[in-house]
Amino acid sequence: MKSIYKKIFTLLVALLGTGLSLTAQVAPAYSILGKVTDALTKQPMALTTVILKTDKNIIVKQMVTKTDGAFAFTGIPRSKYNIVLVNVGYQNKTVVVDAADASKINTDVGMIALETQMNNLKEVAIKADKPIIKQEIDRLSYDLQADPDSKVSNVLEMMRKVPFISIDANENILLKGNSSYKIFINGKPSGMLERDPTNILRSMPASTIQRIEVITAPPAKYDAEGLGGIINIITTKIPAAGYNGTLNVNGRYPAGPGLGTTFNIKEGKFGISAFGGGSFNNTPQTESLNTRATTGAASTYLTQQGNTKAEGKSAYIGTELSYEIDSLNLLTAQFNISGNRSNGDILQNTVLSGNTGVSEAYRVSNTGTNSGKSIDASLNYQLGFKRDKARLLTFSYRYMNYNSDNNNVLLATNRVNYLNPDQVQENKTNVREQTLQIDYVRGFKKWLVEAGVKGILRKNESDFQYNVNGLNSSSANNYSGDQNILAAYNTWQYTGKKWGIKAGARIEQTFTDADFIATTTNVKQNYLNVVPSVSMNWTLSKTSSLNLGYSQRLRRPSVNKLNPFVDRSNPNFLIAGNPELRRTIINSAQLSYRTSKKTSLTLSLNYDFVNGMDLPVATFDPVSKITTTTYKNMGNVSAVGTSANLNYPISKQLNFSTNANIQYFTMRGEVAGIMQSNQIWVISSSSTLAYAFNSGWRISGGVDVTGRNPTGLQGYTRGFVSSSLSVNKPLIKNKLTFSAAVRNPFTQYRYNITQTNGNDFTQLSTNQTYFRSFTASLNYNFGKLKDAIKKNKRGINNDDVSK
The missing domain is CATH 2.40.170.20 (TonB-dependent receptor, beta-barrel domain)
Incomplete structure (x- = not known):
């Protein structure tokens, strides 16, 4: 029995030694550093998305730049990489980096300047294709961010464009012609809209609102009050840390x-x-x-x-x-x-x-x-x-x-x-x-x-x-x-x-x-x-x-x-x-x-x-x-x-x-x-x-x-x-x-x-x-x-x- 234990112990030591030897032979981890700036103003660009890809276009890591425009990919294997930089309103840019040189432990690509995106017409066309109205099982929503008129109108004015909603001669809001309804902010009641919604909505710029939802047949989880239904106003939140x-x-x-x-x-x-x-x-x-x-x-x-x-x-x-x-x-x-x-x-x-x-x-x-x-x-x-x-x-x-x-x-x-x-x-x-x-x-x-x-x-x-x-x-x-x-x-x-x-x-x-x-x-x-x-x-x-x-x-x-x-x-x-x-x-x-x-x-x-x-x-x-x-x-x-x-x-x-x-x-x-x-x-x-x-x-x-x-x-x-x-x-x-x-x-x-x-x-x-x-x-x-x-x-x- 002792001989068996001895053999097992010898085998474990051998395997451990082999592992340590292999570890000792692995090359040290590599780093790629750089900074992103605006090509025109020369100012650093924070929150620019930086994507690290292999030369075969496989994503390895990605991050966003810091307030000084800096980024750093650390602990990466030595290889050839493509760095892709993306920021809204700028042209995408790709930088090729050869990190295969064993004599270096990092590569500093220096300052990378991004050019402004000049194709304004293309951007307008993309916005026009965004659906303004969406139908769900129990509600209909109107996307104000997809409507350019929201940039110059208040919420009360934009409500005229939302299905089922109308504004009467005295600027009273009507839902299916009914003055009995509820108004929510982000799916929750708000005291500011329970007494005088007209004045509050008139003072609220439509550009700060993401969408307006209309729930004309509210499900049972909502209180039964409100003959016309519910108007839910969602403030702007762009899902993009x-x-x-x-x-x-x-x-x-x-x-x-x-x-x-x-x-x-x-x-x-x-x-x-x-x-x-x-x-x-x-x-x-x-x-x-x-x-x-x-x-x-x-x-x-x-x-x-x-x-x-x-x-x-x-x-x-x-x-x-x-x-x-x-x-x-x-x-x-x-x-x-x-x-x-x-x-x-x-x-x-x-x-x-x-x-x-x-x-x-x-x-x-x-x-x-x-x-x-x-x-x-x-x-x-x-x-x-x-x-x-x-x-x-x-x-x-x-x-x-x-x-x-x-x-x-x-x-x-x-x-x-x-x-x-x-x-x-x-x-x-x-x-x-x-x-x-x-x-x-x-x-x-x-x-x-x-x-x-x-x-x-x-x-x-x-x-x-x-x-x-x-x-x-x-x-x-x-x-x-x-x-x-x-x-x-x-x-x-x-x-x-x-x-x-x-x-x-x-x-x-x-x-x-x-x-x-x-x-x-x-x-x-x-x-x-x-x-x-x-x-x-x-x-x-x-x-x-x-x-x-x-x-x-x-x-x-x-x-x-x-x-x-x-x-x-x-x-x-x-x-x-x-x-x-x-x-x-x-x-x-x-x-x-x-x-x-x-x-x-x-x-x-x-x-x-x-x-x-x-x-x-x-x-x-x-x-x-x-x-x-x-x-x-x-x-x-x-x-x-x-x-x-x-x-x-x-x-x-x-x-x-x-x-x-x-x-x-x-x-x-x-x-x-x-x-x-x-x-x-x-x-x-x-x-x-x-x-x-x-x-x-x-x-x-x-x-x-x-x-x-x-x-x-x-x-x-x-x-x-x-x-x-x-x-x-x-x-x-x-x-x-x-x-x-x-x-x-x-x-x-x-x-x-x-x-x-x-x-x-x-x-x-x-x-x-x-x-x-x-x-x-x-x-x-x-x-x-x-x-x-x-x-x-x-x-x-x-x-x-x-x-």
């Missing part, structure tokens, strides 16, 4: 200057993504006219003529942080803050006349200051599993706080039978919200299963005071309301080669308890909803697909609509809430066809219907001569519509695109004991013709058509036509872009007209707004990323409170 970002500086007349930026950085396991901006919005003096004519034995005619001027400013900042603890544990956090402030002066003359002449007249000066601030933050922990990469467990928490303060000083002069005293109005509101959520995802074969539970705790408070002669009026408005929601969902998704389906259901239990102190009214509402959804997708060919979806959505009455307090800021037109309002449920079906070859075309058909929809109702009191507007669940509404989006490259340099939406609304309901109906076609379109010159300049002209939009059973807003002309030019290696535009060059003002018809009265509201505007902007793209910032795949989406 390092940093990148965009900076946009713009000026608009008569509004004012604006700024927008995005920034992304990834270093090791830590990543930050941020966006922010701000703008001034100054409106010179404009005029307004309100009229009301009543019928009957004591007919009256009311005119309110005035002028308005205002100035405001707004700003927003959002951040997302990501830390990869290891390959299975991910921690992310979000923080958003926004604020706005505006000052306005309104001067209005009111005359009420009847059969015997003027019965009342006065002149009111209204000086107001409005401010608001929103903060929301969330923390997410995502746990992965080794055996199943598609299996995820996520725990999420979100806090949101919004507060606003509105002050108005109303002074009346030239009084004729007008007895209301001068007053100061102050309205303070505050909304606080906490959300806890758990999501679980598991995949097997071609199936993906999602399930989760969620709880939302929401607190609403308001303090509205009338100060008359230094004393608080008894008609103050104080309320405190709680709304708590418990929910659970389950979704199953199957993805095959030619077709896929996603179906599920969501259960939501709502508890509402509101105490309106001023009116000694208490509202308690508890109700349960089971909301189904299903979406199917068929791939007809490599370039075409068909989508079919059905979903139920609901809208809960907000605390403001439930509040019975009467707003008397305009004594002739009162506004009151209704504590008896109930939730509204909508049924929605949609069919879409998408094809993309040389011509890109998306066609959609949809049908929606609602029973007992909460609509505004206006009634006139012939005794007090006052019109009062409130909300009631009395409307049966149906809508049949179609949407078409076309992008047609007439030639390599000339391109035509259009986005059109048509909806036919039918509304029926009882107002003051009389059945009324309102049938109306809602039409909108946005068309653009663009030409790209060989020099890199691009010019485009556009025409937007906005038709009438219903305001309920009793009225509508009138439509208008607008035009635009813009130019843009890429500068400095295509990282800096100059853009300029004029909108409505032939018309200085536009008149927004809203008509309301009652059983015994007709009202017209006409507001003059600046229509002609001039814009100039500079957009700068900087940096480069190698790896995308990792984010949790599940998180909190509080879409239960809709627009």
Whole structure:
């Protein structure tokens, strides 16, 4: 036995000695060094991709240059190599290196200069071929970075080009003609867009946004609130380790200057993504006219003529942080803050006349200051599993706080039978919200299963005071309301080669308890909803697909609509809430066809219907001569519509695109004991013709058509036509872009007209707004990323409170 051990030991020693001998004979490792510079400026070029290949074109290693342009390949065998250098906006360059000389341990190739890429026309053509619209199983996305018009437009303006979205005469965003929807930022709710999305989106440069997603049949993982669906805005993130970002500086007349930026950085396991901006919005003096004519034995005619001027400013900042603890544990956090402030002066003359002449007249000066601030933050922990990469467990928490303060000083002069005293109005509101959520995802074969539970705790408070002669009026408005929601969902998704389906259901239990102190009214509402959804997708060919979806959505009455307090800021037109309002449920079906070859075309058909929809109702009191507007669940509404989006490259340099939406609304309901109906076609379109010159300049002209939009059973807003002309030019290696535009060059003002018809009265509201505007902007793209910032795949989406 000892002899066997001895032989084995001798053999191991021999093998070890042989290995050491062979190791000693291997040549030392080799290194290749160098630096990359700009051929024109002679400056070092950071983040240039350097690829090391064998002489047979096989990749050995690759890296990016440091801030001083240096690179170094170490520990490589002696051989012949090709070094390939790549940087966006520069011509690729290859350097041959002979590293076979045994007398050297490294080769310094010295300074390598890269020449600027001069073929601008080729770059424009590549961008034009990038698909602008993408259809997925449950959503449609519009790529703003593929649309050159985004360099000179804000997000609100670009929304006119997105399928299913339209902008009405008052710049309200409509989704399938519906004003009830949710807006997300990067797939998550944001307090900055829950109260006044129009002003924020108007101040947000479209060049800082990657794409806009439209989800008209949201799956069960989303809260059921929002009759129209969800609009998801994705900020710019270029998936390419390092940093990148965009900076946009713009000026608009008569509004004012604006700024927008995005920034992304990834270093090791830590990543930050941020966006922010701000703008001034100054409106010179404009005029307004309100009229009301009543019928009957004591007919009256009311005119309110005035002028308005205002100035405001707004700003927003959002951040997302990501830390990869290891390959299975991910921690992310979000923080958003926004604020706005505006000052306005309104001067209005009111005359009420009847059969015997003027019965009342006065002149009111209204000086107001409005401010608001929103903060929301969330923390997410995502746990992965080794055996199943598609299996995820996520725990999420979100806090949101919004507060606003509105002050108005109303002074009346030239009084004729007008007895209301001068007053100061102050309205303070505050909304606080906490959300806890758990999501679980598991995949097997071609199936993906999602399930989760969620709880939302929401607190609403308001303090509205009338100060008359230094004393608080008894008609103050104080309320405190709680709304708590418990929910659970389950979704199953199957993805095959030619077709896929996603179906599920969501259960939501709502508890509402509101105490309106001023009116000694208490509202308690508890109700349960089971909301189904299903979406199917068929791939007809490599370039075409068909989508079919059905979903139920609901809208809960907000605390403001439930509040019975009467707003008397305009004594002739009162506004009151209704504590008896109930939730509204909508049924929605949609069919879409998408094809993309040389011509890109998306066609959609949809049908929606609602029973007992909460609509505004206006009634006139012939005794007090006052019109009062409130909300009631009395409307049966149906809508049949179609949407078409076309992008047609007439030639390599000339391109035509259009986005059109048509909806036919039918509304029926009882107002003051009389059945009324309102049938109306809602039409909108946005068309653009663009030409790209060989020099890199691009010019485009556009025409937007906005038709009438219903305001309920009793009225509508009138439509208008607008035009635009813009130019843009890429500068400095295509990282800096100059853009300029004029909108409505032939018309200085536009008149927004809203008509309301009652059983015994007709009202017209006409507001003059600046229509002609001039814009100039500079957009700068900087940096480069190698790896995308990792984010949790599940998180909190509080879409239960809709627009």
